Amino acid sequence: AQKVTQAQTEISVVEKEDVTLDCVYETRDTTYYLFWYKQPPSGELVFLIRRNSFDEQNEISGRYSWNFQKSTSSFNFTITASQVVDSAVYFCALRLNSGAGSYQLTFGKGTKLSVIP
Amino acid sequence: AAGVIQSPRHLIKEKRETATLKCYPIPRHDTVYWYQQGPGQDPQFLISFYEKMQSDKGSIPDRFSAQQFSDYHSELNMSSLELGDSALYFCASSLGSQWGGTGELFFGEGSRLTVL
Numbered sequence: 143a144q145k146v147t148q149a150q151t152e153i154s155v156v157e158k159e160d161v162t163l164d165c166v167y168e169t170r171d172t173t174y175y176l177f178w179y180k181q182p183p184s185g186e187l188v189f190l191i192r193r194n195s196f197d198e199q200n201e202i203s204g205r206y207s208w209n210f211q212k213s214t215s216s217f218n219f220t221i222t223a224s225q226v227v228d229s230a231v232y233f234c235a236l237r238l239n240s241g242a243g244s245y246q247l248t249f250g251k252g253t254k255l256s257v258i259p
Numbered sequence: 260a261a262g263v264i265q266s267p268r269h270l271i272k273e274k275r276e277t278a279t280l281k282c283y284p285i286p287r288h289d290t291v292y293w294y295q296q297g298p299g300q301d302p303q304f305l306i307s308f309y310e311k312m313q314s315d316k317g318s319i320p321d322r323f324s325a326q327q328f329s330d331y332h333s334e335l336n337m338s339s340l341e342l343g344d345s346a347l348y349f350c351a352s353s354l355g356s357q358w359g360g361t362g363e364l365f366f367g368e369g370s371r372l373t374v375l
Contacts, residue, residue, distance in 0.1 A: 175362075185347055187302070187366040233301060237362070245353050245362035246292060246315055249301040 144169045146236050148250035155224050156258050163219045163253045165234030171195075175237040176210065176217045177247065182230040190232075193217060224257045231255070261285055263367035265350050271373045272340050280335040280370045284352030290314065291333040292364060293325055294349040302349055308333060309355075337372075345374045 145168040155161045167176065178190040191201065193210050201208045205222045221228055231254045235247040264283040272278050284291050290309045294302040295318075304317035308327035319325075322340075327333040337344060348371075351364040 179366075185371065186368045187349060189363075189365070192363060237364075245290070245355075245364060246304045246307060246317070247302075247364060248304075251301050 144171075144174075144236050144238055144248045146234050146248055146250035148232075148234055148253050150253045151251070152254045152256070154256045154258060157226060158223050160220060160222050161224050161255065163221075163232050163234075163255065165217045165219065165250060167215050167217065167234070167236050169236060171238075177235040177237065178208070178217075178219050179233045179235060179249075180230045181233065181252070187233070190219075221255075224255075226257050226259055229255060229257045263350055263352050263365055265348075265367035265370050267370060268368065269371050269373075271375065273375050274340055274342065276340050276374075277336070277338045278340060278372060279337070280348055280350075280372070282333045282335070282350030282352075282367060284331055284333070284350070285354075285365055288331070288352035288354045288365075290353045290355065291327055291331070292351040292353070293319075293333070293335050294351065296347040296349065296369075297343075298346070300346075305335070340374045342374050345372060347371050 147166045174195045176193045180188040180190055198210050207220045209218045231252045233252045234250040238246050266281045292307040293305040295305055296302040305319040306325050307315040311327045323337050325335045347369045349366050349369045351366045353362050353364050
């Protein structure tokens with residue numbers, strides 16, 4: 143069975159601090175994809191990144207960076223110099239291949255990030 | 260670029276009423292998914308359709324049904340509504356790798372259902 147664990151339920155940081163959101167996953171598949179989504183108070187799910195299981199290179203996009211380590215089944219997300227606009231719930235997700243044309247996602251419980259001015 | 264369109268964005272119903280949510284996937288996408296997100300919860304997979312046929316089923320209550328039509332839009336029908344059905348309902352679509360897609364899910368902005 144597949145599972146995604148985000149142990150941090152809520153995190154508060156002061157603006158300009160760095161913050162890391164943890165994500166640990168479980169799967170027996172050797173081929174899989176991991177995702178991070180941002181859900182601001184307005185409710186929509188905003189795609190941030192996709193990483194496949196064969197690519198362990200870290201990725202940086204502006205103030206965002208991701209650290210994928212298969213050895214520990216982790217896919218952590220770091221925001222550098224946090225801003226108030228980063229306040230949101232962040233979801234880590236694992237993609238399943240479970241039938242023709244179906245790529246459903248299994249989400250973690252989410253981490254609510256509050257950035258205080 | 261066209262995105263996934265969901266309607267209505269907000270819906271208020273009374274207990275035991277029926278509600279219908281609509282989803283228009285990104286053109287050419289062959290799979291549609293429905294997710295339910297309760298307050299403070301993570302999105303839970305309900306059901307998916309591939310080329311208008313049900314492809315996967317998750318934790319969808321028997322009171323709910325869904326279908327995908329010939330124009331690829333999908334509808335989620337919810338009957339005998341309960342207070343616990345109050346949630347944000349997301350539709351997503353994807354294009355399979357056999358057609359050059361990545362299988363990545365693109366989400367709509369969600370339909371918020373409130374049951375009073």
